[in-house]
Amino acid sequence: QVQLVQSGAEVKKPGASVKVSCKASGYTFTDSYMHWVRQAPGQGLEWLGRINPNSGATNYAKKFQGRVTVTRDTSTRTAFMELSRLRSDDTAIYYCARASYDGLDVWGQGTTVTVSS
Amino acid sequence: QAGLAQPPSVSKGLTQTATLTCTGNSNNVGNQGASWLQQHQGHPPRLLSYKNNNRPSGISERFSASRSGNTASLTITGLQPEDEADYYCSSWDSSLSARVFGGGTKLTVL
Numbered sequence: 580q581v582q583l584v585q586s587g588a589e590v591k592k593p594g595a596s597v598k599v600s601c602k603a604s605g606y607t608f609t610d611s612y613m614h615w616v617r618q619a620p621g622q623g624l625e626w627l628g629r630i631n632p633n634s635g636a637t638n639y640a641k642k643f644q645g646r647v648t649v650t651r652d653t654s655t656r657t658a659f660m661e662l663s664r665l666r667s668d669d670t671a672i673y674y675c676a677r678a679s680y681d682g683l684d685v686w687g688q689g690t691t692v693t694v695s696s
Numbered sequence: 697q698a699g700l701a702q703p704p705s706v707s708k709g710l711t712q713t714a715t716l717t718c719t720g721n722s723n724n725v726g727n728q729g730a731s732w733l734q735q736h737q738g739h740p741p742r743l744l745s746y747k748n749n750n751r752p753s754g755i756s757e758r759f760s761a762s763r764s765g766n767t768a769s770l771t772i773t774g775l776q777p778e779d780e781a782d783y784y785c786s787s788w789d790s791s792l793s794a795r796v797f798g799g800g801t802k803l804t805v806l
Contacts, residue, residue: 623799624733624800626794626795626797629795638793641794676741680750681729682745682747682752683741683786683795684752689740
């Protein structure tokens, strides 16, 4: 079945970087964009960016440009999201999600990133 | 980054019908359509509909979506206790080249 499995929880200090992975299975990895979305505690969904796994082309939310980098490794069917210069308000659950037609139809289980000194 | 507008909360009785709204503009909902996601506490979101009224397999026919101009709607008929959740709309914004989300609507089934 189609599945996205993300890396485990992270605890980081302010100013550090975090890199979250998302391994895809059950479909052709290069056929669908991969998006990254985060959810702060008690808050709504916030889009960070996406990657075309076939070409490697990316789009980022203006708010995160310069701080977020989305990459992929087609040999391992894995997408990555790196967020730098972490602040306390970056504490959130980070999700990867596959795009299909015009919806995000498969989601990873989420990776909790805690930023604390 | 401009998001989509959703009412923060809606409350309806068991077996009643709830209609949730999502307002954007001509760069997103009006041109690209909208998708809807359901999220229960402690779980990832789940796609309910895409391209205004297409349901992924396994999604109940009690969920139907529509769009009129820049406003998308999700109608849930025969409300059940398990429908109590947060609902988010989403669209691609062609001017921002970015995906945008609504702030979410908390649906309470009384």
